[in-house]
Amino acid sequence: MENKNVLVIGGGIAGMEAARRLLQLGCEPVIVEQSDHLGGHVAGWHKLFPDMMSAPELVEQMAAGLDGVTVYYRTRVANMNRLGSGYSVMLSNGMSLQCGAVLISTGFRLFDASKKEEYGYGVYDHVVTNSDLEAWFGGAPDDRIPDSPARVAFVHCVGSRDLKAGNPQCSKVCCMTAIKQAIEMKEKFPSAEVWCFYMDLRLFGKKYEDFYIAAQRDHGIHFVRGRVSEVSEDIHGHVVLKAEDTLAGTPVKLNADLLVLMAGMLCNDDTQGLARMVHADVDSDGFMRSRDNIYRINESNRPGIFFAGACTGTKTVPETVAEARAAALDIYNYLNGRD
Amino acid sequence: MIYQGKQKIWSDYQKELPSDGWFYVRSCIRQSFFPGSEKYFLEICRDLLGHDIYESPHHTTCGGIAYHSDTIPQETAMTIVARQFALMTEAGYKNLVTSCITSFGNYTEILETWREYPELEARIRENLWKATRREFEKPEYLAHASDLVHKFRAEIGERAVHRLVDVRTGEPLRIVEHIGCHYSKMFPHKGIGGAEYPCVLSGMVESWGGEVIDYPERRHCCGFGFRQYLVKANRGYSVSNTHKKFESMEPYHPDAIITNCPGCPYFLDRWQYVISEQTGKTYGRGGYGIPVLTYEELAGLVLGYDPWDLGLQLHQVAVEPLLDKMGVDYDPDAKYLGLNKKDILRPGLPTVLKCC
Numbered sequence: 001m002e003n004k005n006v007l008v009i010g011g012g013i014a015g016m017e018a019a020r021r022l023l024q025l026g027c028e029p030v031i032v033e034q035s036d037h038l039g040g041h042v043a044g045w046h047k048l049f050p051d052m053m054s055a056p057e058l059v060e061q062m063a064a065g066l067d068g069v070t071v072y073y074r075t076r077v078a079n080m081n082r083l084g085s086g087y088s089v090m091l092s093n094g095m096s097l098q099c100g101a102v103l104i105s106t107g108f109r110l111f112d113a114s115k116k117e118e119y120g121y122g123v124y125d126h127v128v129t130n131s132d133l134e135a136w137f138g139g140a141p142d143d144r145i146p147d148s149p150a151r152v153a154f155v156h157c158v159g160s161r162d163l164k165a166g167n168p169q170c171s172k173v174c175c176m177t178a179i180k181q182a183i184e185m186k187e188k189f190p191s192a193e194v195w196c197f198y199m200d201l202r203l204f205g206k207k208y209e210d211f212y213i214a215a216q217r218d219h220g221i222h223f224v225r226g227r228v229s230e231v232s233e234d235i236h237g238h239v240v241l242k243a244e245d246t247l248a249g250t251p252v253k254l255n256a257d258l259l260v261l262m263a264g265m266l267c268n269d270d271t272q273g274l275a276r277m278v279h280a281d282v283d284s285d286g287f288m289r290s291r292d293n294i295y296r297i298n299e300s301n302r303p304g305i306f307f308a309g310a311c312t313g314t315k316t317v318p319e320t321v322a323e324a325r326a327a328a329l330d331i332y333n334y335l336n337g338r339d
Numbered sequence: 340m341i342y343q344g345k346q347k348i349w350s351d352y353q354k355e356l357p358s359d360g361w362f363y364v365r366s367c368i369r370q371s372f373f374p375g376s377e378k379y380f381l382e383i384c385r386d387l388l389g390h391d392i393y394e395s396p397h398h399t400t401c402g403g404i405a406y407h408s409d410t411i412p413q414e415t416a417m418t419i420v421a422r423q424f425a426l427m428t429e430a431g432y433k434n435l436v437t438s439c440i441t442s443f444g445n446y447t448e449i450l451e452t453w454r455e456y457p458e459l460e461a462r463i464r465e466n467l468w469k470a471t472r473r474e475f476e477k478p479e480y481l482a483h484a485s486d487l488v489h490k491f492r493a494e495i496g497e498r499a500v501h502r503l504v505d506v507r508t509g510e511p512l513r514i515v516e517h518i519g520c521h522y523s524k525m526f527p528h529k530g531i532g533g534a535e536y537p538c539v540l541s542g543m544v545e546s547w548g549g550e551v552i553d554y555p556e557r558r559h560c561c562g563f564g565f566r567q568y569l570v571k572a573n574r575g576y577s578v579s580n581t582h583k584k585f586e587s588m589e590p591y592h593p594d595a596i597i598t599n600c601p602g603c604p605y606f607l608d609r610w611q612y613v614i615s616e617q618t619g620k621t622y623g624r625g626g627y628g629i630p631v632l633t634y635e636e637l638a639g640l641v642l643g644y645d646p647w648d649l650g651l652q653l654h655q656v657a658v659e660p661l662l663d664k665m666g667v668d669y670d671p672d673a674k675y676l677g678l679n680k681k682d683i684l685r686p687g688l689p690t691v692l693k694c695c
Contacts, residue, residue, distance in 0.1 A: 114344070114347070114348075117348055117533065117534075117535040117536065118535050120344075122341060122344035122347065123340065123341055123344035123345055123348070123536065124340065124341070124344075125340065125341065230535075230558060232553075232554075232555040232556070232557060232558070233340055233553070233555070234554075234555050234590075235554070235590045235591060240555040
């Protein structure tokens with residue numbers, strides 16, 4: 001390898017796992033992370049389906065494999081230019097790097113649920129997102145979540161598969177996350193009624209269907225196929241949902257003590273800027289465009305620029321980890337002159 | 340309820356509007372339902388506040404009521420609207436303000452349709468030329484009259500004789516605001532505050548000292564809904580929608596309802612009588628109903644105009660409880676005196692709903 005330095009942009013689980021594997025392969029990865037911690041969204045999550053693995057423990061486990069990897073926190077890539085067979089990179093902290101390859105693992109951002117104004121996030125007292133609830137499961141206080149809710153409602157596909165919200169793609173993980181969180185709420189509050197309002201249930205992964213069956217059979221969670229049209233608040237501070245039950249063919253009105261919005265996944269705000277900087281392509285959904293979506297999903301159209309994780313589209317955690325490992329191997333082969 | 344959350348949304352739906360240079364077009368039904376409202380829009384905004392608002396005697400209905408009732412095709416409504424634009428152009432005005440919410444929705448929809456399909460606009464121009472030999476410019480700004488009263492709300496507040504405060508307790512009056520469906524539900528960015536939390540009326544209420552009630556069925560239709568009422572067999576839907584709203588707002592004990600649509604105040608007002616006859620239930624205190632006012636009528640009361648000059652005697656629900664709370668002086672004996680003190684006769688009284 002002429003230049004063993006690999007710049008990893010983004011220190012979420014994709015960047016961490018790729019860096020760990022690159023280190024094992026004899027490369028010298030450098031992680032540039034814009035926040036003050038590693039692990040991205042997963043670091044703020046509580047438990048991961050389907051095994052209910054602790055998310056912070058997973059991040060901790062991954063971080064343990066990064067001894068010897070340089071990590072720059074609160075840092076962004078300021079500029080990047082092709083130099084010889086590699087890239088010359090200027091960071092926002094003033095450091096400069098010469099890299100043989102670059103891995104983009106910038107992940108995603110959550111849809112801002114307040115943009116679906118009809119659901120009242122940020123307006124009504126007891127409306128939270130999947131991310132808020134997960135932080136609460138992890139111990140963060142949240143005044144919006146009542147001490148003993150009698151009824152909890154989940155709305156799937158908030159800002160996903162939604163042309164009006166400008167986000168037509170499926171976020172892939174929300175159906176399972178909603179079921180997981182619904183079960184967790186039922187376990188915390190056994191006497192509470194829990195309702196899920198969904199468009200479709202996309203339960204494609206290992207054990208996902210088991211979760212869905214258990215949610216109904218063992219936990220008595222109600223599933224209503226129909227989108228919620230509007231949410232309001234009554235005089236007691238309950239949220240009032242209106243929806244259509246499309247299977248029963250009837251309108252539904254439900255009072256709940258807590259409403260959880262399953263905010264979808266979007267491309268990061270800086271995807272366009274980063275793509276311009278490295279002359280990579282952006283896909284029609286706003287995510288980075290892979291060379292193809294079947295065989296070369298880790299590769300960009302530029303030599304030495306690779307992708308891993310949700311920067312190219314919505315991914316589950318296992319998919320992200322697998323992609324990160326594949327990207328590490330692709331980069332290793334690239335640096336060694338192999339296709 | 341997190342008020343700051345609403346404010347954040349309102350900041351995304353503000354409307355730039357000039358203060359002057361407006362060509363005013365009336366509603367085809369409001370002068371029958373609430374005859375003082377349009378007169379007092381001009382009286383307040385043009386004559387009292389001094390803004391340039393012009394009205395042509397040659398203007399007509401916009402055709403929206405027929406379009407939404409499925410009795411004329413949209414091209415016909417477009418040609419009628421094109422003629423209104425021609426009158427505006429001929430009068431030397433560039434901005435159009437409508438009295439009616441459905442007109443506002445109709446004009447907005449037509450302008451948006453022409454933007455999407457310019458060939459349709461060209462055809463309508465040709466239709467208008469063939470029929471009337473008129474040409475037109477499209478308005479630079481389109482507003483609903485409530486947009487302008489919202490814009491001038493502080494000017495009105497400065498001149499307030501009565502505020503929306505209960506003079507006996509000093510507490511703000513609790514006001515339900517009801518926005519006509521065609522104001523911003525079709526085009527959220529055309530309405531002040533958007534579609535979900537419009538602030539065009541709540542902004543007036545707050546400026547004039549009142550407290551706005553947000554209740555679960557706030558967004559629900561008033562009950563008019565065009566076909567719900569216009570098709571006689573559907574009128575049960577009309578009443579049941581209105582009933583649903585009153586049941587929902589009842590726990591908040593509203594002192595009044597303010598609206599910005601021709602149909603809404605009519606149905607929210609008249610159906611209270613029907614509901615009381617059908618169910619024996621009234622929603623105000625002491626057997627009264629909840630007074631339903633247009634924004635012009637409410638602005639008129641705030642500014643100290645005589646309630647009978649504003650036409651409040653033509654409401655089904657008695658407005659006197661509201662007048663008493665606001666401290667408005669009125670002559671009960673003059674309630675049914677019309678122009679030149681002519682006795683316009685007293686209506687029959689309902690069996691349940693208390694009227695003064």
